Amino acid sequence: MSFERTLEKLKILADAAKYDVSCSSSGSKRTNTNKGLGDATGMGICHSYTEDGRCVSLLKILLTNHCIFDCAYCVTRKSNDVKRAAFKVQEVVDLTINFYRRNYIEGLFLSSGIFKSADYTMERLVAVAKKLRLEENFNGYIHLKSIPGASDELMREAGLYADRLSVNIEIPTKSGLKLLAPDKNFDDFIKPMEKVKNEIIQYKSEKKIIKSTPKYAPGGQSTQMIVGASGENDFQILKTAEHYYKNFNLKRVYYSGYVPISYDNRLPAIGSEVPMLRENRLYQSDWLTRFYGFHTNEIVNLNHQNLDLDIDPKLSWALRNLHEFPVDVNKADKRMLARIPGVGMKSVAKILMARKYRRLNWDHLKKIGIAFNRAQYFLVCDSNQFERRDLTATKLKAIILKNSNSKYDKLLSPQLNLFS
Amino acid sequence: MQHKTLLYDGTFEGFLSCVFYVFEYKLKNVTIQNQFVNQSELFSDNETINTDKQKSDRVWKGLKQKASTLSSTKIYYAFLSEQPKVENVLLDYMLYIFNSSEKVDTDFTQPSVLKTSQIAKNVSREKHRMEAFVRFKLTKDNIYFANIEPDFNVLPLIAKHFKSRYADQKWVIYDIRRNYGLFYDLHKLDFINLDFPENFDFSKTSSDFFADEEFEFQKLWKDYFDSTNIKERKNMKLHIRHVPKRYWKYLSEKQPNL
Ligand code: SF4
Numbered sequence: 001m002s003f004e005r006t007l008e009k010l011k012i013l014a015d016a017a018k019y020d021v022s023c024s025s026s027g028s029k030r031t032n033t034n035k036g037l038g039d040a041t042g043m044g045i046c047h048s049y050t051e052d053g054r055c056v057s058l059l060k061i062l063l064t065n066h067c068i069f070d071c072a073y074c075v076t077r078k079s080n081d082v083k084r085a086a087f088k089v090q091e092v093v094d095l096t097i098n099f100y101r102r103n104y105i106e107g108l109f110l111s112s113g114i115f116k117s118a119d120y121t122m123e124r125l126v127a128v129a130k131k132l133r134l135e136e137n138f139n140g141y142i143h144l145k146s147i148p149g150a151s152d153e154l155m156r157e158a159g160l161y162a163d164r165l166s167v168n169i170e171i172p173t174k175s176g177l178k179l180l181a182p183d184k185n186f187d188d189f190i191k192p193m194e195k196v197k198n199e200i201i202q203y204k205s206e207k208k209i210i211k212s213t214p215k216y217a218p219g220g221q222s223t224q225m226i227v228g229a230s231g232e233n234d235f236q237i238l239k240t241a242e243h244y245y246k247n248f249n250l251k252r253v254y255y256s257g258y259v260p261i262s263y264d265n266r267l268p269a270i271g272s273e274v275p276m277l278r279e280n281r282l283y284q285s286d287w288l289t290r291f292y293g294f295h296t297n298e299i300v301n302l303n304h305q306n307l308d309l310d311i312d313p314k315l316s317w318a319l320r321n322l323h324e325f326p327v328d329v330n331k332a333d334k335r336m337l338a339r340i341p342g343v344g345m346k347s348v349a350k351i352l353m354a355r356k357y358r359r360l361n362w363d364h365l366k367k368i369g370i371a372f373n374r375a376q377y378f379l380v381c382d383s384n385q386f387e388r389r390d391l392t393a394t395k396l397k398a399i400i401l402k403n404s405n406s407k408y409d410k411l412l413s414p415q416l417n418l419f420s
Numbered sequence: 421m422q423h424k425t426l427l428y429d430g431t432f433e434g435f436l437s438c439v440f441y442v443f444e445y446k447l448k449n450v451t452i453q454n455q456f457v458n459q460s461e462l463f464s465d466n467e468t469i470n471t472d473k474q475k476s477d478r479v480w481k482g483l484k485q486k487a488s489t490l491s492s493t494k495i496y497y498a499f500l501s502e503q504p505k506v507e508n509v510l511l512d513y514m515l516y517i518f519n520s521s522e523k524v525d526t527d528f529t530q531p532s533v534l535k536t537s538q539i540a541k542n543v544s545r546e547k548h549r550m551e552a553f554v555r556f557k558l559t560k561d562n563i564y565f566a567n568i569e570p571d572f573n574v575l576p577l578i579a580k581h582f583k584s585r586y587a588d589q590k591w592v593i594y595d596i597r598r599n600y601g602l603f604y605d606l607h608k609l610d611f612i613n614l615d616f617p618e619n620f621d622f623s624k625t626s627s628d629f630f631a632d633e634e635f636e637f638q639k640l641w642k643d644y645f646d647s648t649n650i651k652e653r654k655n656m657k658l659h660i661r662h663v664p665k666r667y668w669k670y671l672s673e674k675q676p677n678l
Contacts (some may be wrong), residue, residue: 004634010640014647032584039585045552046662048673051657098637101564101589102556103673114627137588259652274652305642354528364529 009107036137107141
């Protein structure tokens, strides 16, 4: 490996891959049982954080930033005037292994511009994963980006070596895609996803009969949507996400606030602000549906198509559904406890445990760690002081915003610290 | 009643031996204290308790019968925090558990239960951070070496993680604050003590000790780290919350440009 050349390529191909927000390295089950290198069980680890606050857990690079396509929102598009580079298969393998040995990373996230054809590119991505597993005895995490339009045969092979596969939908609606990525065909995204889904289902059923069935993409598949590039509202975005979660068993949908990178007049101009707060609200909503028992329609619907930016989606739901409150902390079921603004799932678990011993009062709840600021208007407990005024939603919102001063102005991390 | 201070050798078994002693003599007004940490009260009656494996095992077994595995793990974690007076918080917690007829180990309305849980959480956070922030450097002897300086004594907690992950390379993780380390020699894991040369710089890679390629990989990693940043989204406050400054000195990506 020539150090100088690798260094130059790494800079170019890491820079081009950075807009992909997927970073998770959890959810796989690849134990180190062969005295090899690495272990991908349990939770992924963020080994560092970029200065913009995103987690660094995988070596995230493109195999190449040459591309025959011209998607308007992408730095790698062929009409963009940037330096091009391409890694050799062995270079990616060496970088991954050496970074892993030093505990810099959990594994590899490999994506690529399209060199020649979808299959030609996919074949090389698969070759990297295969080499890591078979020649280097590597058990760390591997996430491969499926190239839209890649053949079923290659997708099958990819899943045998990778922990996770993903295709980025990027643009949530067909019309938006047509406008911004004229070379791409909507069905080309669906096909590899469909294939991976079916392989996973088949793997699971065969596994029941034959124990030694080779693992197939144990970390499942994910996708990414760009937010704020093509005018969709939050209702469209979250409904699209719901559709993919349901029909393709996705593990994660990522939302990526569009960073303007082009003077193309189909897109927000360079210098326009990255919609980070909106992105954060989408993650919060996603979280509510995956872990808090909310239905997408409760969060956004035809009457409420955009998420509020000044308050989080749970508080927003509560204000639109005041008739469900106050919740009695000492009696309510888990589902309702989880719906109280200012009460996170960890507090819900503590409340359920602690109330077996005695009726809980404000002191107990504060110590358990609920956000009193918001919660006080939505619950009753074994204390007398609770909000008795009959406040309207608008009034309530104003009071809460006033008492929580700067809290909502801050830009939060897109994937962590979602709720207090 | 006279205040009594029990001194122990700093080990978890030593601490549990003290707990045993408290039960045996039904002591009321007592402080448990590591004998190597000097903070004893002037007018109390000091007594050194010898570590007794059998007695400590009995306490631990008894605890496990009356508390969940999670709660006993929390007690061990909190102990490793080495925080002043943590022994007495744990003693209160254990007394509460042993003196109740029902299972009370998750009664978070009890101050010692909540406090233990909170301290354990801090220790567990430090454990995760060490799993994340350990940076191995390849020595000339082909051993991957890392030094750490954790706030809490988490080395015993991270051993398993690194052993299952780095099964095919020799490695050392050394706690330079507590002056002991872990050494994996491809077969087994041992606690070790090391003497470092006087001019040894823990935050730098010197070609006297480390392999030539080590410097190259650190540079590759640092450049990767810089290239993957999106400057339009810069948010240093968030960054520092995730990677507190006290960890920076040993992170290769945080070293000044070479
Ligand atoms: S095909 Fe992929 S890499 Fe190529 S321009 Fe479109 S989004 Fe970018």
